[in-house]
Amino acid sequence: MYGNQAINTNRYVGQQADLQITRRGSDWYYTVCALMGLTTLIVMGLAFRKPQTHRLFHYNTAAITSVACVSYFAMASNLGQLPILVQWIRPRSRWVHAAGTREIFYARYIDWAITTPLLLLELLLTAGVPTPTILVTIFADLLMIVCGLIGALTQTRYKWGFWTFGMAALFFIAYELLFDARRHANMLGGDPKKTFMTCGAWLLLLWFLYPIAWGLSEGANVIHPDSEAIFYGILDVLSKIVFAGLLLWGHRKTSPRALGRNIREPDQNVEKYHHGNGVSEGAHPNMSGSTAGAATQRPLPPHPNMSN
Structure with a gap:
């Protein structure tokens, strides 16, 4: 047999849902996986052409796309999923009429729990936001992801309570970006x-x-898991790959010092050790870590066995 056989190969790995992705959905997930992997390689290649002090956003972006690459590989292989009873069966729908259970990819939420805080970190560092604001915004983001996961795994109408909590966290994030972070960026x-x-x-x-x-x-x-794959896949490509291009292009002429990040090269750290701690060039520290000129050094006492 030829072509993508991931779903058939992994059919007996754990429980399977009545409604799950087909080969077309798997092919799309593999496509997004390849795009994320290619982006990671390109960004890392660009990073090595920069000084070490200018690689912060390159490394951060590569971390985002590499995690997404692994996540999409899992979903394309129909792994990292659980069958969950649906709240509405919708027997008259041509797309989801067979759904007693629907597969929920928890791998997607693991991806988001890692990548969305990194996306926010890039934005907040760009705006020069102070550390406490960064931490509280990332906390709200993690709360949003956790609420989304718990809601997706909930089989009753209480799932919408978690959706509401997640939306409240999203509105807080929007407030921080639109008002507080924008003020620092200005x-x-x-x-x-x-x-x-x-x-x-x-x-x-x-x-x-x-x-x-x-x-x-x-x-x-409402929609089939294949349509779900397309919807989420397009959003992830736009919010990770296209976002990465916009961000790195915008930072192509920006130094870390302009953002308040004093990142030093290794040779600069050595220079700080010799000059910033009172060690002048040509002088050597003694055992106590301090230095003294020749005029201030005390003469050594004569040896007892030495004659006058």
Whole structure:
């Protein structure tokens, strides 16, 4: 047999849902996996052409796309999923009429729990936001992802309570980006401000489409898992790969110092040790870590066996 046989190969790995992806959905997931992997290689290649002090956003972006690559490989192989009883069976629907159980990819939420905080970190670092604001915004993001996962695994109408909690966290994130982070970006001005405005608006617009995708798939069981794969896949490509291109292009002329990040090269650390700690060039520290000139050194006492 030829072609993609991942679903048949992994059919007996764990329980299978009545409604799950077909070969077309698997092919699409593998396509997104390949795009994420290719983006990771390109970004890492670009990173090695930069000084070490200018690789922060390259490494962060490569981490995002590499995690997404692994996640999409799992989903394309029909792994990392659980069959969950649906709230609405919808017997008259041509797409989901056979659904007693629907497969829920928990691998997707593991991906989001890692990659979405990194996406926010890139935006908040670009705006020069202080660390406490970064931490509370990332906490809200993690709360949103956890609520989405618990809601997806819930078989009753209480899933919409978790959806509501997640939306509240999303609105808090939007507030931080639209008001607090934008204010800090305005203070920086120049390229950091332009990059934050462009990438922030792009990411925020896309993130408000994810709850719609959730409601049509894991939530209300309206669309087929293949359509779910296309919906989420397009959103992830736009919010990770396209976002990465916009961000890295915006930072092509921005130094870490412009963002308030004092990242030093290894030779600069050595220079700080010799010059920043009072060690002048040509002098050697003694055992106590301090130095003294020749004029201030005390003479050594004569040896007892030495004659006058």
